[in-house]
Amino acid sequence: MTPIPALNPAAAPREILLGAQALSKSYGGLRAVNAASLDLFPGEVVALVGDNGAGKSTFVKMLSGVIAPDAGTLTMSGRDVRFNSPAQAREAGIETLHQSLALVDVFNVPENIFLGRELHTRRFGVLPVLDKAAMRTRTIDLLQRIGANLPAIDSPVRSMSGGQRQAVAIARLLLNEVRLLIMDEPMAALGVDEGRKVLDLIVELRARGLTVLIISHNLEHVFGVADRICVMKNGKIVGIVDTAVASHDQIVRMIVSGAMSRP
Ligand SMILES: Nc1ncnc2c1ncn2[C@@H]1O[C@H](COP(=O)(O)OP(=O)(O)OP(=O)(O)O)[C@@H](O)[C@H]1O
Ligand SMILES: [Mg+2]
Known part of the structure; x- marks a missing residue:
């Protein structure tokens, strides 16, 4: 059967820039990341939140070629990809801003x-x-x-x-040629005003069509800049919610309980 073409372009599925399917990574007996899946779309800002040790850094390192997953797959624009190094991810347009800026x-x-x-x-x-x-x-x-x-x-x-x-x-x-910028706690070492400027910068990058995945412990920043919030706990993705319909309390409950929660 031939699929029926979408008449309403707004209803057509958006193309996924980078998709992670069931990524896992263990260190010895510890499952740092446990079957985590996340789709990133062009021109959006996604915040990754969770307690210390939730697996956030390990997860993004698998997206940027720093760590090879034990299991799971990555797709870019519908094709399976595999990054054996940060250089390979960079070639695909994925850059990471490390905390030690390397200037x-x-x-x-x-x-x-x-x-x-x-x-x-x-x-x-x-x-x-x-x-x-x-x-x-x-x-x-x-x-x-x-x-x-x-x-x-x-x-x-x-x-x-x-x-x-x-x-x-x-x-x-x-x-x-960057398509996805990953930032692991970019505001952690900055003052309030400086943090605000980095948020402005992220908004500017999104306006230019970049996708930004940002790890932050500051929910005020997260709500100020992210289109979607992805919560992790104990290596698992608890849930992904649209910022527009999420509440601060809901995100805190999800971080603490490790279960999906209502706004
Ligand atoms: N190289 C490593 N060797 C052994 N264990 C590791 C390694 N990297 C991370 N872990 C463990 O994996 C778990 C997840 O760590 P990860 O750094 O991904 O957490 P995180 O969510 O980024 O935490 P934080 O908010 O503190 O940065 C932790 O229990 C951590 O101790
Ligand atoms: Mg971390």
């Missing part, structure tokens, strides 16, 4: 963004030299793309605030 303090913004992939030009048509002007222009362009306003891109990043450094790290990731 070089004494370098300025363009130097950090192009670290290891510097642009070159030829002086007098022969001698290869760094193309500082081009890197600076690309840097300004990248920062504009994420709506980040940095006062002095030619100063060492050491003199910048936590939020500004995050912007540099994100701009650096965007040099590649």
